[in-house]
Amino acid sequence: MVDSSILPLELDNVSYEIDGKRLVKNVSCCFEAGRSTLVIGPNGAGKSLFLRLCHGLLQPSSGLLRWRGSDGQTGQRQAMVFQRPVMLRRSVWANVGYALSVKGVSRAEREPIINRVLQCTGLSRFEDIPATRLSFGEQQRLALARVWALSPQVLFLDEPTASLDPPATHQVEQIITAIQSAGTRIIMTSHDLGQVQRLADEVMFLHRGRLLEQTAAEQFFDCPQSDLARAFTRGELLWWHRKNPLHPPGISKEISR
Ligand SMILES: Nc1ncnc2c1ncn2[C@@H]1O[C@H](COP(=O)(O)OP(=O)(O)OP(=O)(O)O)[C@@H](O)[C@H]1O
Ligand SMILES: [Mg+2]
Numbered sequence: 001m002v003d004s005s006i007l008p009l010e011l012d013n014v015s016y017e018i019d020g021k022r023l024v025k026n027v028s029c030c031f032e033a034g035r036s037t038l039v040i041g042p043n044g045a046g047k048s049l050f051l052r053l054c055h056g057l058l059q060p061s062s063g064l065l066r067w068r069g070s071d072g073q074t075g076q077r078q079a080m081v082f083q084r085p086v087m088l089r090r091s092v093w094a095n096v097g098y099a100l101s102v103k104g105v106s107r108a109e110r111e112p113i114i115n116r117v118l119q120c121t122g123l124s125r126f127e128d129i130p131a132t133r134l135s136f137g138e139q140q141r142l143a144l145a146r147v148w149a150l151s152p153q154v155l156f157l158d159e160p161t162a163s164l165d166p167p168a169t170h171q172v173e174q175i176i177t178a179i180q181s182a183g184t185r186i187i188m189t190s191h192d193l194g195q196v197q198r199l200a201d202e203v204m205f206l207h208r209g210r211l212l213e214q215t216a217a218e219q220f221f222d223c224p225q226s227d228l229a230r231a232f233t234r235g236e237l238l239w240w241h242r243k244n245p246l247h248p249p250g251i252s253k254e255i256s257r
Helices: 047-055 092-102 107-120 136-148 166-181 193-199 217-222 227-233
Strands: 009-018 021-031 036-040 062-067 078-081 154-158 185-189 202-207 210-216
Touching: 009 047, 021 047, 021 062, 021 210, 036 047, 036 193, 047 078, 047 154, 047 185, 078 136, 092 107, 092 136, 107 136, 136 166, 166 185, 166 193, 193 217, 202 217, 202 227, 210 217, 210 227, 217 227
Parallel strands: 036 185, 036 202, 078 154, 154 185
Antiparallel strands: 009 021, 009 062, 202 210
């Protein structure tokens, strides 16, 4: 049997800069198959840029990013959902159908796949209405249905539940769990630490463009390795500037790096 897994994904000293400003700094890490990773950190830490680099939407300014399956096909086997997904101005059904047609799935094969993902995301009853009329939470579910239809090996999700209320968040988390159970490797960002505890096998903690920690979720919440991560989990990481009297004690060394 041919093993066509594109994982692991390895990053070796990856940096990304814009106008001479380094926004992602010397990140080295590895994503193995079969786990879920939640990328966390304060606003502006570089989480979205990091995800875009991994997805291939941005190219590293220096360093190397390597998928195991470097046969030029990795783009077909990994997908990304953005915080504000763009809906095509056509029906819910056609939104999923279009994603499949772009991937080259024949018309006859599309129908059962579309039916399945719309049912699994609770959107069947909306299938004929324009996607742009859906609520924000429903649009987020449709974005997940569109990528689920493609059965990617790896799925990057950038804050998929930001601005959703608790019931909508719960629905989206259930969908993410189902996508993962179907065999997709999840790598996502979140600001919701409760959600991180519910969904993460491992946690990556970014701060000012640096990866400070990549550990098993349980270990991260029991005993974060860095003072900054500890402060972040306690909600104490209010501001990074070392002169700020509000920053927690004992983290000046990490902050000054
Ligand atoms: N195109 C750009 N030009 C200049 N600076 C940028 C650009 N894109 C991002 N940045 C900066 O890079 C830093 C990291 O941005 P990024 O969006 O990755 O942060 P984030 O961790 O996702 O934050 P949030 O939690 O608010 O989503 C920020 O300071 C941001 O202002
Ligand atoms: Mg972001």
